[in-house]
Structure formats: C-alpha cells, structure tokens
Amino acid sequence: METVRIDLGERSYPILIAQDLLEQGATWQHLPKAAAALIVTNDVVAPLYLEKLRRTLSLRYAQVHAVVLPDGEAHKDWQTLNLIFDGLLAHGCDRKTVLFALGGGVIGDMTGFAAASYMRGVPFVQVPTTLLSQVDSSVGGKTAINHPLGKNMIGAFYQPQLVVCDLATLDTLPARELSAGLAEVIKYGPIADMQFFSWLEQNVDALRRRDRAALAHAVKRSVEIKAWVVGQDEKEAGLRAVLNFGHTFGHAMEAGMGYGHWLHGEGVAAGMVMAAELSRRLGLVDEAFAARLRMLIERAGLPVRGAVIDANDNAGRYLELMRVDKKSEAGEIRFVLIDGPGKAVVRAAPDALVREVIDACCA
Amino acid sequence: METVRIDLGERSYPILIAQDLLEQGATWQHLPKAAAALIVTNDVVAPLYLEKLRRTLSLRYAQVHAVVLPDGEAHKDWQTLNLIFDGLLAHGCDRKTVLFALGGGVIGDMTGFAAASYMRGVPFVQVPTTLLSQVDSSVGGKTAINHPLGKNMIGAFYQPQLVVCDLATLDTLPARELSAGLAEVIKYGPIADMQFFSWLEQNVDALRRRDRAALAHAVKRSVEIKAWVVGQDEKEAGLRAVLNFGHTFGHAMEAGMGYGHWLHGEGVAAGMVMAAELSRRLGLVDEAFAARLRMLIERAGLPVRGAVIDANDNAGRYLELMRVDKKSEAGEIRFVLIDGPGKAVVRAAPDALVREVIDACCA
Incomplete structure (x- = not known):
C-alpha cells in the first residue's frame, strides 16, 4: 500500500492507495469513533460497491445509513444536496456522525459540502471510485455545488479525515x-x-x-x-x-x-x-x-x-x-x-x- | 466608543459599540479593499437604514449592491439564502467582495453562511440592528439556516471581519x-x-x-x-x-x-x-x-x-x-x-x- 500524507497542521490526513482497500477493516481503523456512519453514493456506484462498504463499516459503527443520489454533474445542486441533509436528520444523526463519499467527483464535492455544513461540521471520508476523483478532486478539501450561473460557486474548504483510493474500483469505470x-x-x-x-x-x-x-x-x-x-x-x-x-x-x-x-x-x-x-x-x-x-x-x-x-x-x-x-x-x-x-x-x-x-x- | 476584541488568532476581530456608527466613515476604515460590497438586509430594516449604510460604504467601495430579503425566522431557509447567491452572481461579485449583514439575527446568520460559502468564502461584516443580534448572534461566527426538522442545522463556523453595534438603531426596534x-x-x-x-x-x-x-x-x-x-x-x-x-x-x-x-x-x-x-x-x-x-x-x-x-x-x-x-x-x-x-x-x-x-x- 502507498500512503501519501497531506500536511496541513491539525487538519493533516493520509491518502491510502492500493487494491481492495474497501473491504479491509484496517483501512478504517484510525477513524473517529461515532454511533453512526452515513454513506453518500449515487445510483450507478451503489449497486457495485455500497454493500461492500456498508459491510466493512458495520464492524466499526453500530449504525450505517446510506443516501443514494441521482448520478451526474447535472445534479450537483441545492436540491440534491438537501437529500443528504434530509437523510441525516431523518436518521437522527448527531454531530459525531462520519460521512463517507463513495463515488466520483460530484459525490465527493457534495458530501464534503454537506459534511462542512451539517450542524456546522461533521467528519467525513473520501472514497473515490473514479480516476478523476482519485487523482484530483478527493484530495485537498475543496467542496462545492454548482449554481446555474457558475460551476462550484457555493462551497467550503473542508478537509476530510482520510482518502481511500481503492484501485480495484477503477475496473468498473466506463x-x-x-x-x-x-x-x-x-x-x-x-x-x-x-x-x-x-x-x-x-x-x-x-x-x-x-x-x-x-x-x-x-x-x-x-x-x-x-x-x-x-x-x-x-x-x-x-x-x-x-x-x-x-x-x-x-x-x-x-x-x-x-x-x-x-x-x-x-x-x-x-x-x-x-x-x-x-x-x-x-x-x-x-x-x-x-x-x-x-x-x-x-x-x-x-x-x-x-x-x-x-x-x-x-x-x-x-x-x-x-x-x-x-x-x-x-x-x-x-x-x-x-x-x-x-x-x-x-x-x-x-x-x-x-x-x-x-x-x-x-x- | 467601546471596543471589545474577540481573540481568535488570525481570525480575531473588533466589536465596536456606540451611537451613530453607521454613518461614520471611520467605522469602516480598516476593512479589506475590494471593488464591490454587497449589503444584505430585509424589507423592514431596508427603509430605515439601507441608504444610510450604502452612502457611507460608497466612500470606500466603487460598487455597493444590495439584496433585500423577506423579514423573519420563517424565511431562514435555502430558498431565501439562494437570493443572496443570485444577487452576488448577477452582479458579477468576485472573491474579494465584502458582504454586510444589516439587520437582526436572521440576516446575520444567513449573510454569514452565504459569505462562508460563496466561492468557498468571502469576507463579511456584521451590522446588527436588534438588541438580540448585538448582544449575541452577531458575535462568535456561528452562521446557519434552518431545516424543517431542526433549527440552525445547516451552517458554518465563519468569523466576520468586524461587528458594528450602532446603538442608535435600537431606537426603531419594536x-x-x-x-x-x-x-x-x-x-x-x-x-x-x-x-x-x-x-x-x-x-x-x-x-x-x-x-x-x-x-x-x-x-x-x-x-x-x-x-x-x-x-x-x-x-x-x-x-x-x-x-x-x-x-x-x-x-x-x-x-x-x-x-x-x-x-x-x-x-x-x-x-x-x-x-x-x-x-x-x-x-x-x-x-x-x-x-x-x-x-x-x-x-x-x-x-x-x-x-x-x-x-x-x-x-x-x-x-x-x-x-x-x-x-x-x-x-x-x-x-x-x-x-x-x-x-x-x-x-x-x-x-x-x-x-x-x-x-x-x-x-
């Protein structure tokens, strides 16, 4: 396994790069403890990897919820972002709940912004499943949604706790x-x-x-x-x-x-x-x-x-x-x-x- | 004039307390330079103080825009927050634009969250015109909007550059x-x-x-x-x-x-x-x-x-x-x-x- 560290003082975190990280318990061992985790993914990635991730996270979190969003940049907007907040509140998720972004850049950007904003900030983890999100958007803490008048106009700088690049997920990428x-x-x-x-x-x-x-x-x-x-x-x-x-x-x-x-x-x-x-x-x-x-x-x-x-x-x-x-x-x-x-x-x-x-x- | 400093390292800022601060040029003299300012206020406060603030800010900023929101906690939601983003983008406001929250706690909370999120963060100033916002909500950097399932559920910790408590504005408070x-x-x-x-x-x-x-x-x-x-x-x-x-x-x-x-x-x-x-x-x-x-x-x-x-x-x-x-x-x-x-x-x-x-x- 390769580990690259991003050095930002108290906001530092590791980026793990290897095959089959999703299903290994060790991948998640240093994450903060919490009663619940919530996985955010989309309707293309969910059938491929949601259950795999849910299973491994269940070893660490008593409750593992999921929100499945429609796929694509066209949905990187307020309406879709609100589905994450609705899910968090419907499940009574507290301020310690850990969010997991399972998908590409759109899922990572939206989950990160939801994590930055829910109760003014909860921890989150990037689990990028596309090459683009592994090499770029999952690293560095830029989160955002689009506005009809401009891309990524509304968002936050908000760093994840961990980035997990499972190279095996690239096998299913179109x-x-x-x-x-x-x-x-x-x-x-x-x-x-x-x-x-x-x-x-x-x-x-x-x-x-x-x-x-x-x-x-x-x-x-x-x-x-x-x-x-x-x-x-x-x-x-x-x-x-x-x-x-x-x-x-x-x-x-x-x-x-x-x-x-x-x-x-x-x-x-x-x-x-x-x-x-x-x-x-x-x-x-x-x-x-x-x-x-x-x-x-x-x-x-x-x-x-x-x-x-x-x-x-x-x-x-x-x-x-x-x-x-x-x-x-x-x-x-x-x-x-x-x-x-x-x-x-x-x-x-x-x-x-x-x-x-x-x-x-x-x- | 009384000045109370809030001490948060590089995010420190002063809170000014006195009569008639709104109309004094000296109130705004240490704010960051920018091409534009945008005042966010509501339809109750606008007729009372918007022109007064606009006039004094015009001495410092080449363009002073305004967004007037409907008044009240019932409007502290996504739809109303979006009116601020619409205004910022319609006026082509860049990343250096300074936002001014002119009003009570609702205006302060929403303007602060808009400032935290627009282009991932622009500077903002609290100009509280109610007793509640002067003594509490304008100070400390809590910003948020409500969700139907809970108050202040979506927001950010985001500190203003300056808080201006003009005691004269309390004269018009119901x-x-x-x-x-x-x-x-x-x-x-x-x-x-x-x-x-x-x-x-x-x-x-x-x-x-x-x-x-x-x-x-x-x-x-x-x-x-x-x-x-x-x-x-x-x-x-x-x-x-x-x-x-x-x-x-x-x-x-x-x-x-x-x-x-x-x-x-x-x-x-x-x-x-x-x-x-x-x-x-x-x-x-x-x-x-x-x-x-x-x-x-x-x-x-x-x-x-x-x-x-x-x-x-x-x-x-x-x-x-x-x-x-x-x-x-x-x-x-x-x-x-x-x-x-x-x-x-x-x-x-x-x-x-x-x-x-x-x-x-x-x-």
Whole structure:
C-alpha cells in the first residue's frame, strides 16, 4: 500500500492507495469513533460497491445509513444536496456522525459540502471510485455545488479525515470516464513535472488498458503533486490556482453547454489545449510543446478542440462565462498559463488575444 | 466608543459599540479593499437604514449592491439564502467582495453562511440592528439556516471581519423585539456573572425605556462575556455550549410551533425558566434562584411559561424535537443547566424528570 500524507497542521490526513482497500477493516481503523456512519453514493456506484462498504463499516459503527443520489454533474445542486441533509436528520444523526463519499467527483464535492455544513461540521471520508476523483478532486478539501450561473460557486474548504483510493474500483469505470480522469493526470505534467509528463507519453496506452502498476503510479504521482501544492496553499491564496490549468476554459464549456453534456475531464482536456495555445501566443511556450500536449491528450481519448457553446458569438459567450470564474478579480479573467514546460503562472491576457484562441481552437 | 476584541488568532476581530456608527466613515476604515460590497438586509430594516449604510460604504467601495430579503425566522431557509447567491452572481461579485449583514439575527446568520460559502468564502461584516443580534448572534461566527426538522442545522463556523453595534438603531426596534433581545442579555447572568444579573434586576426598567447608558452597558457586558467564551472554544467542543442556556427547550418551541410564531428570544426566555426548573429538580439550584430568574424574565416583558406545541402529547413532542438538538449525542439530549448561580454545566437528565418539568412549565 502507498500512503501519501497531506500536511496541513491539525487538519493533516493520509491518502491510502492500493487494491481492495474497501473491504479491509484496517483501512478504517484510525477513524473517529461515532454511533453512526452515513454513506453518500449515487445510483450507478451503489449497486457495485455500497454493500461492500456498508459491510466493512458495520464492524466499526453500530449504525450505517446510506443516501443514494441521482448520478451526474447535472445534479450537483441545492436540491440534491438537501437529500443528504434530509437523510441525516431523518436518521437522527448527531454531530459525531462520519460521512463517507463513495463515488466520483460530484459525490465527493457534495458530501464534503454537506459534511462542512451539517450542524456546522461533521467528519467525513473520501472514497473515490473514479480516476478523476482519485487523482484530483478527493484530495485537498475543496467542496462545492454548482449554481446555474457558475460551476462550484457555493462551497467550503473542508478537509476530510482520510482518502481511500481503492484501485480495484477503477475496473468498473466506463472507458470514457477513465479518459476524463487522465485529463487531470496529464495536467500535473505541464504545471509541475515534465518527467512525469514523459512517463505518461510512454504509458498512456497501458493506462487506457488499465494496467494496474501503471494506474498505481499515475495515481500516486498525481496525489503527491497535489498534496504538495495544497500543503503550500490550502485556501488558494496564490499557488494552488495552478491546479486549475485548463479549467477556466473548461468550466465555461461545462456551464455553456449545460452541466452533464461533457464530462468535467473532457472540458479540462480541451481547455488545456486552449490554455497552451494562449500561452504560446503570449510567447511563454513554443509550438512544439503545445503540439506535444495536444498529442498526449488525443492519445488519452480526449477532445482537443473546444466546444462551440454559442453559434452566434462563441468567443463572446466564453468571455462572459469566464468572467464569473472564481479566479477573476474586478471583472478581469485570470488564466493559468504555462510559463515554460513544467511551470505554471496565473495572469490576465488581452480579450482580443483570448478571442483569437477561442476562434482558432473551437470546432 | 467601546471596543471589545474577540481573540481568535488570525481570525480575531473588533466589536465596536456606540451611537451613530453607521454613518461614520471611520467605522469602516480598516476593512479589506475590494471593488464591490454587497449589503444584505430585509424589507423592514431596508427603509430605515439601507441608504444610510450604502452612502457611507460608497466612500470606500466603487460598487455597493444590495439584496433585500423577506423579514423573519420563517424565511431562514435555502430558498431565501439562494437570493443572496443570485444577487452576488448577477452582479458579477468576485472573491474579494465584502458582504454586510444589516439587520437582526436572521440576516446575520444567513449573510454569514452565504459569505462562508460563496466561492468557498468571502469576507463579511456584521451590522446588527436588534438588541438580540448585538448582544449575541452577531458575535462568535456561528452562521446557519434552518431545516424543517431542526433549527440552525445547516451552517458554518465563519468569523466576520468586524461587528458594528450602532446603538442608535435600537431606537426603531419594536418593544417586543427589544424584550426578546433582553432574554439573551439575561442569559449571561446565570451562566457567568451574577453581579451583572443583579445589575439587570436594578436596570431592567431603564433598558425597556431604552435608556442609552443602560443599553450601552448591557450590550458591552454581554459582548465581553460572549467574546471570552468564544475565545476559549470557537467551535463548541465544550465550554461554548453554555451559551445555549434556555435554547434546547426554546428551539423545540420554535420548531414545534413553526418558525416565526414566537420570536427566538421568547423561546429562550421560557426555555431558561424550564432549564432552571430542571436544574432545581436535579438539586443544582434552589427555588429562590429559580424564582428570581423567573421574575426578571417576566419584568423584561417575556413569557415565563413554555408553549404547548402538541395538544395530545406535549412532553413527547418536546423530547422528540430536542433529540435532534446539535448538542445531542447518540440520541441522548444534553441540557445546559445552572450548577449554582453564575455557573453552567452541560449534562443529560432522565426523560421522566424532563417530562415532569415540561408538564409543570407549559401553559
């Protein structure tokens, strides 16, 4: 088993990475004691892993309740979040109840925000079952729901007690979602580690074949980079924003098309191509780098062209949506750009240049 | 001007207490710089103070927006909270926007939770305009909304940057709300300071007449006690729970009758009588103390008998509602009791005895 520690003083916690962690009692041995646990999952993951997790948690908690939400980004909203609160209150769950997020990024984000808010905060555990949530969203304590006017606009920084990445759960992941997860894996290369990027170029086919050793390395290295960044800047005062490489364009696509049309990782993939192109036009990287990134994204089974989100004024709509991005300040959009391979920078760019990039990169 | 500091390390902040603070530019001089401010208030307070606050904030912020919510505890819910998020996003408010809560406890609780959650946290300022919010709810960083199954069930611990208690705003407070505020003032006596309690016995009539010097002292001493308690135990791991004296019974009344029938302070008033009676029956205080507390509460214009919330099984309904109180653990209700005048203790009590108290104290 690999263990990566995220170092945040009294809010520190371990991330466990291995096969078959779900069913091992030892996985849960250091969690706080409580009368009850509540598992939050969705209707796709529940038939696969809910009973397995419930069985192993029953050894530790007298009561193990479950709330099964509808699947998908389109449900990451108030109405669905309230189903978690309804479940907690219906079962009389107290302030010590431990919540378990069993699923992908949507389940993790919603369960985390519910844990942050229920009785002003109860402990929670991330049990990510998708590649994307294992390598990115389950680590670092960002929780949120969407608002019709912007993604992840309502949420909290709230750290879990533990993150359990059971690599066996990736066996049941649809190929499209595996690829979407690879987008967030690839992201770590340009912003932090070009050696890892080279390794990915050599191993992308093995990853898509779900080679276990390759997946274990990809998850571990991704989580190490993320843990290091979050340890420097928990609440995104500065550095942490680099983890949003590709996300400014990506979020605009997700919001512009309506949540759920593209997977989050697909928006990030095309968004990275666009952010690399913007970096190139600003003279920060050369075409060879941009082409190399585009190629790897394509080999991962991901879109390399941005979505057209408005037939009449596509660039205008992108700009409008990107202005409500959380990194914006006083109406100025701030992009995560690549300032030479392996190093990210957060800065503004002229609207006219951004428009050119959008026009050039959207199909 | 009186200044009380709340000492929470990097989350410390001052509470300013004086006449006419709203309109003085100096009140706001240390707040963080931002492009925009957003004032949240309600339809009762807006006609009285919104323009005054907007004018003074316009000297500091280029844009000052406002969201006016419907008044009352009955609106302390998701739907109304969302009106704040809608306003923030409609105005393109960024992560540096400062929120101002202009109103009573409901406005403060909701604005605080909105500030805690918008883009995972923006700065906010409490500008309490009721006695209750000046002496209690605006200080200490508890924010929340209600759930149909329990009061303040969804929220966050999130500290403001500044609390501004403008005593002049109490001039327009309806007499019933002034009395409701006195309930939270009286509370500080039995749990922490019997000298203050004696002072209240001598000054309760002056307070009801809105004598300015008396109000200034009552607000200052209440805030001092609260600041001291919160400084010891920000997140209510222990000591802070004593501030909930009278609230366990009170919350049950509020939820049982439907939010808005009684004011929060009225529920707390009758709840303190009931908690004192429970303390007496457990041998912790004598009848003379219980009578003294009852008398002061009555002189403050507050109910001394609990509400009947279920004609068939009143005690049963109280117990059912109190079991979902945030202090409960594993289904056991924990009461704030008086363990000798001036000292509070949090403990369980036998259901049968609690039933007797409810039967004896409800009209």
